[in-house]
Amino acid sequence: MLSRCLRSISRIPGNLILITLSHYIPKPQNNIPCHRITASLTSVSVLTCKRPNTVPLQVRSVATIVDPAARFDEMVIGPQRKYYFLGGKGGVGKTSCAASLAVKFADHGHPTIVISTDPAHSLSDSFAQDLAGGDLVPIEGLNSPLFALEINPEKAKEDFRTSSQKNGGSAVKDFMNNMGLGMLADQFGDLKLGELLDTPPPGLDEAIAISKVMQIVESSQYSMFSRIVFDTAPTGHTLRLLSLPDFLDASIGKIMKFKQKLASAASTFKSVLGKAAEQQDVPDKLQQLRERMTKVRDLFRDSNSTEFVIVTIPSVMAINESSRLHASLRKECVPVHRLIVNQILPPSVSGCKFCTTKRKDQMRAIDMIRNDPELANLRIIEADLVDLEIRGVPALKFMGDIVWR
Numbered sequence: 466m467l468s469r470c471l472r473s474i475s476r477i478p479g480n481l482i483l484i485t486l487s488h489y490i491p492k493p494q495n496n497i498p499c500h501r502i503t504a505s506l507t508s509v510s511v512l513t514c515k516r517p518n519t520v521p522l523q524v525r526s527v528a529t530i531v532d533p534a535a536r537f538d539e540m541v542i543g544p545q546r547k548y549y550f551l552g553g554k555g556g557v558g559k560t561s562c563a564a565s566l567a568v569k570f571a572d573h574g575h576p577t578i579v580i581s582t583d584p585a586h587s588l589s590d591s592f593a594q595d596l597a598g599g600d601l602v603p604i605e606g607l608n609s610p611l612f613a614l615e616i617n618p619e620k621a622k623e624d625f626r627t628s629s630q631k632n633g634g635s636a637v638k639d640f641m642n643n644m645g646l647g648m649l650a651d652q653f654g655d656l657k658l659g660e661l662l663d664t665p666p667p668g669l670d671e672a673i674a675i676s677k678v679m680q681i682v683e684s685s686q687y688s689m690f691s692r693i694v695f696d697t698a699p700t701g702h703t704l705r706l707l708s709l710p711d712f713l714d715a716s717i718g719k720i721m722k723f724k725q726k727l728a729s730a731a732s733t734f735k736s737v738l739g740k741a742a743e744q745q746d747v748p749d750k751l752q753q754l755r756e757r758m759t760k761v762r763d764l765f766r767d768s769n770s771t772e773f774v775i776v777t778i779p780s781v782m783a784i785n786e787s788s789r790l791h792a793s794l795r796k797e798c799v800p801v802h803r804l805i806v807n808q809i810l811p812p813s814v815s816g817c818k819f820c821t822t823k824r825k826d827q828m829r830a831i832d833m834i835r836n837d838p839e840l841a842n843l844r845i846i847e848a849d850l851v852d853l854e855i856r857g858v859p860a861l862k863f864m865g866d867i868v869w870r
């Protein structure tokens with residue numbers, strides 16, 4: 466439609482593009498074709514009609530013709546389960562984008578879970594509902610099923626400590642079973658693991674998060690959910706979370722090799738003494754855990770099931786961090802297609818000097834994205850800074866309509 470109507474595109478002051486259409490569009494019905502064109506471009510605002518037979522449109526910054534695959538329609542298609550991770554620098558709007566996406570999926574009939582893996586949760590604030598218990602909580606105010614979960618490493622560590630002190634440590638196994646890591650509990654035997662948690666090793670928060678994630682990914686209890694949205698922690702934590710299965714896989718591999726060496730040394734010794742070698746089932750269990758880890762790792766790198774959406778704001782620091790995040794995700798082979806540029810100041814209508822200067826800065830930052838080798842090829846979703854607090858389901862629906870189009 467656009468190519469048939471297009472007469473010219475020219476750059477005009479204010480980092481705007483003027484699009485002139487050659488179709489005859491009677492003025493009173495401007496809305497209809499303009500609306501259809503709006504659906505094909507990002508951030509198009511229709512200003513005035515220049516001549517009766519042409520419609521000039523002003524497009525904020527460089528207009529990107531949106532690939533149909535970048536649209537929300539593509540995210541909502543299909544009953545098979547899909548995973549969406551929302552991540553970026555602190556405070557850019559990850560939680561608001563994740564919660565609004567989850568609400569939108571549920572509104573489109575997908576039973577959905579939204580999970581916060583950020584130890585400093587704000588999902589409860591975003592939904593204006595207490596989700597702090599560490600279990601799935603149904604979100605109120607929606608007609609279709611939406612559950613939220615704030616993974617609570619502190620609570621998990623506390624439960625772990627308590628269970629390691631109870632029943633001489635046998636409750637540890639129940640606890641680890643609940644975390645989906647029962648096989649590891651066998652390996653730890655009756656070690657007083659709770660004591661370890663007084664000085665938790667680095668990465669324990671992420672290990673707790675990934676074990677909960679594995680449980681949700683694998684358990685039949687959650688199989689009805691067709692969309693899983695992750696509100697992730699700021700960049701560093703999330704990268705550690707995504708690379709953890711690899712790290713554990715390598716560690717398990719080392720433990721297995723060591724155990725196998727011990728087993729073969731023992732069996733040589735026993736055969737010298739004329740005794741039959743005992744069956745070793747420990748490597749089998751480790752092997753199973755390793756396979757589960759590999760499955761989760763592969764799942765989060767499969768572009769048919771998973772997408773990581775980077776959220777940023779139009780500031781030099783946030784964009785630089787997004788660029789580094791994308792480079793790291795690319796190295797990890799995690800699929801990334803979209804970049805949300807959130808909290809863009811709309812043009813000032815009141816002549817506010819601060820707003821005009823700030824917006825100019827933001828537009829310069831958006832230009833940086835287009836020249837950034839990591840970010841330039843992502844589909845950019847621009848979302849305005851709105852004058853209401855994004856809190857509660859109605860506000861999240863409003864946010865969802867801005868971002869997820």
Ligand SMILES: Nc1ncnc2c1ncn2[C@@H]1O[C@H](COP(=O)(O)OP(=O)(O)OP(=O)(O)O)[C@@H](O)[C@H]1O
Nearest residue numbers: 555556557558559560561587808849850851854855
């Ligand atoms: N487009 C927007 N317009 C107005 N306010 C917004 C917008 N996006 C986010 N906010 C507000 O910005 C604040 C931070 O948003 P949010 O909690 O979603 O960010 P975050 O990246 O998850 O933060 P953190 O890293 O601290 O978890 C919130 O008060 C939210 O309501």
